[in-house]
Amino acid sequence: MEKKKMLTILSELCLLACTVVCWLPVYYFVISAFRLRKDIVKYPLKVIWERFTLENFSYVWKNMKLAQSLFNTGFITIMTLVLLIAVSSMAGFALSRIKGRFFRAYYSANVALMVVPFISCLLSLVILSTKIRLYNTLWGCIFIHTAWHLPFCTFLYAGFMGALPMELEEAAYIDGCSTFQVYFQIFLPLLAPITATCCIRSGITIWNDYLLSSTLLNSARKPTLMVGINSFFGEYVSEYGYAFAGIILASLPISVLFIFLQKYFIKGLTAGAVKG
Amino acid sequence: MKEHLSKHKLTWGQKKQLTGVLFLLPLSAFLAVFIVYPLASVIFYSFFDWNGMSQMNFVGADNYRLLPSTEGFWDMAKATVIYAAGVTGLVVLCGFLVALALDKRGKWRINRTVLRFFWFFPCLLSGAIVGIIWRIMFNYNGGLVNFLLNQMGIKSVNWLETYGVTMAAVVIASVWGQIGMCAIIFLAGLQNIPTDMLEAADLDGASELQKKAMIVIPLMAPSITINVITTSIAAFKAYELPYTVSKGLPGYSTRILTQRIYFYSFNTNKYGIASAMSVLLVVVITLISLLQLFVLKKREDIY
Numbered sequence: 076m077e078k079k080k081m082l083t084i085l086s087e088l089c090l091l092a093c094t095v096v097c098w099l100p101v102y103y104f105v106i107s108a109f110r111l112r113k114d115i116v117k118y119p120l121k122v123i124w125e126r127f128t129l130e131n132f133s134y135v136w137k138n139m140k141l142a143q144s145l146f147n148t149g150f151i152t153i154m155t156l157v158l159l160i161a162v163s164s165m166a167g168f169a170l171s172r173i174k175g176r177f178f179r180a181y182y183s184a185n186v187a188l189m190v191v192p193f194i195s196c197l198l199s200l201v202i203l204s205t206k207i208r209l210y211n212t213l214w215g216c217i218f219i220h221t222a223w224h225l226p227f228c229t230f231l232y233a234g235f236m237g238a239l240p241m242e243l244e245e246a247a248y249i250d251g252c253s254t255f256q257v258y259f260q261i262f263l264p265l266l267a268p269i270t271a272t273c274c275i276r277s278g279i280t281i282w283n284d285y286l287l288s289s290t291l292l293n294s295a296r297k298p299t300l301m302v303g304i305n306s307f308f309g310e311y312v313s314e315y316g317y318a319f320a321g322i323i324l325a326s327l328p329i330s331v332l333f334i335f336l337q338k339y340f341i342k343g344l345t346a347g348a349v350k351g
Numbered sequence: 352m353k354e355h356l357s358k359h360k361l362t363w364g365q366k367k368q369l370t371g372v373l374f375l376l377p378l379s380a381f382l383a384v385f386i387v388y389p390l391a392s393v394i395f396y397s398f399f400d401w402n403g404m405s406q407m408n409f410v411g412a413d414n415y416r417l418l419p420s421t422e423g424f425w426d427m428a429k430a431t432v433i434y435a436a437g438v439t440g441l442v443v444l445c446g447f448l449v450a451l452a453l454d455k456r457g458k459w460r461i462n463r464t465v466l467r468f469f470w471f472f473p474c475l476l477s478g479a480i481v482g483i484i485w486r487i488m489f490n491y492n493g494g495l496v497n498f499l500l501n502q503m504g505i506k507s508v509n510w511l512e513t514y515g516v517t518m519a520a521v522v523i524a525s526v527w528g529q530i531g532m533c534a535i536i537f538l539a540g541l542q543n544i545p546t547d548m549l550e551a552a553d554l555d556g557a558s559e560l561q562k563k564a565m566i567v568i569p570l571m572a573p574s575i576t577i578n579v580i581t582t583s584i585a586a587f588k589a590y591e592l593p594y595t596v597s598k599g600l601p602g603y604s605t606r607i608l609t610q611r612i613y614f615y616s617f618n619t620n621k622y623g624i625a626s627a628m629s630v631l632l633v634v635v636i637t638l639i640s641l642l643q644l645f646v647l648k649k650r651e652d653i654y
Binding site: 080104 | 387422466498625
């Protein structure tokens with residue numbers, strides 16, 4: 076028994092060491108955000124409380140147009156989620172609760188669209204959005220994000236609603252409900268868990284998006300957080316402190332949410348890959 | 352009016368179908384305008400030579416025929432395959448090991464919820480942010496990686512400007528950003544393994560290693576397939592992270608397919624070539640996805 080205990084402790088120490096190595100970059104950028112460049116280079120891992128400074132943060136806040144980019148990113152994320160949930164929950168209901176060859180075929184087509192890589196269509200999306208006057212507008216970003224997250228969210232909603240028992244709507248239909256009423260009064264209230272999953276999953280991706288917003292939006296006038304940080308970092312390549320402070324400010328909202336909602340986050344981000 | 356309606360009165364079933372179609376209208380509009388149409392036009396553009404301003408000259412399959420002779424094409428192909436293979440292999444291997452370690456609970460062990468939090472956290476960061484962090488850490492002068500190497504008595508490595516080494520740096524950064532997700536998916540699979548199987552093996556006197564090889568790995572085969580496929584698709588699609596780490600330098604050694612697509616689309620405006628490359632990416636990813644469908648279908652028959 077004694078041997079087994081030693082072995083357990085040894086393997087745990089091993090795991091702990093790996094975890095520490097994995098978190099070294101996080102530790103490094105968090106403490107470096109509070110230090111000046113010369114300290115970052117000289118003592119990368121040491122915390123010196125006397126040299127602690129908030130200068131990086133105040134500089135970044137002033138010069139990165141952080142308030143503006145925070146608003147843009149937040150607006151894009153929230154509006155996309157609202158559209159996304161409304162459209163995909165309705166479509167998921169139709170695809171999972173109404174029988175017919177048309178709906179089965181549509182479902183397969185929807186799944187096939189999940190595969191298309193976004194960057195392949197980026198060029199024609201830019202050309203298209205110039206034509207329909209969505210280029211360089213936040214709504215352009217919102218519509219494109221919505222469309223590209225729709226197939227997967229619809230897939231999740233259809234899967235969730237498909238697993239609910241048939242009796243649920245049968246009773247309502249017998250009582251004379253229309254399909255609209257069945258959706259709004261019977262199904263909508265039950266969708267909270269899968270809606271949370273969709274919001275978390277798509278919300279994080281949209282918040283973190285760089286590719287679309289850097290291409291579609293004018294980065295000087297309408298920056299989003301990730302674009303702002305990247306162009307800021309491009310200007311001050313050697314000022315590590317600024318970059319790290321910007322990174323912390325930009326990922327703080329999601330990190331804080333993650334600390335409180337860890338379970339939902341993990342469930343949301345792995346949805347689709349894990350059955351059940 | 353009433354008479355008119357009653358003449359064309361729909362049956363209850365037809366009404367339900369019609370409502371279903373109505374429910375699909377918003378989705379159809381979004382998909383048609385922002386996915387299907389752009390995809391079709393990319394395929395269309397790939398048969399033309401134009402730069403967005405000029406006339407569109409139909410050139411047939413020339414863009415495809417000339418793809419291999421575009422500058423740095425074979426470097427790109429090599430980089431893309433090495434990147435995808437390296438990231439997929441390392442992420443799945445490390446993810447599996449981490450998941451095995453995190454799966455054990457009991458006395459003398461660290462709280463698993465806390466550990467899971469630590470491993471999963473990097474997955475929440477944007478690819479663009481992970482790229483910046485690692486670019487700074489790999490810096491020749493004053494980067495953390497070289498500092499640690501020096502502490503261990505190893506000479507500094509020029510991570511971002513050495514052929515071959517830079518690819519390793521890019522792969523390391525990408526792996527760091529993805530291990531957590533992969534581990535969590537494995538963990539869910541591990542927790543679905545029926546405990547009585549392992550207990551039976553215990554009674555038969557199987558060692559830890561035997562149990563892993565004979566029970567855990569075969570039962571985890573579906574999870575392994577899913578992780579290999581999703582990670583490799585993500586690797587072929589990755590743009591921000593590899594780009595922010597290395598900017599495709601040195602030379603063409605880390606310019607993967609997505610970076611070339613972006614370059615031809617928005618830096619040189621060679622829309623024909625860019626579209627042909629985009630179609631190439633679509634084909635690659637479709638093939639991998641079909642493989643997934645095929646393998647998973649087959650697996651379901653076995654179990």
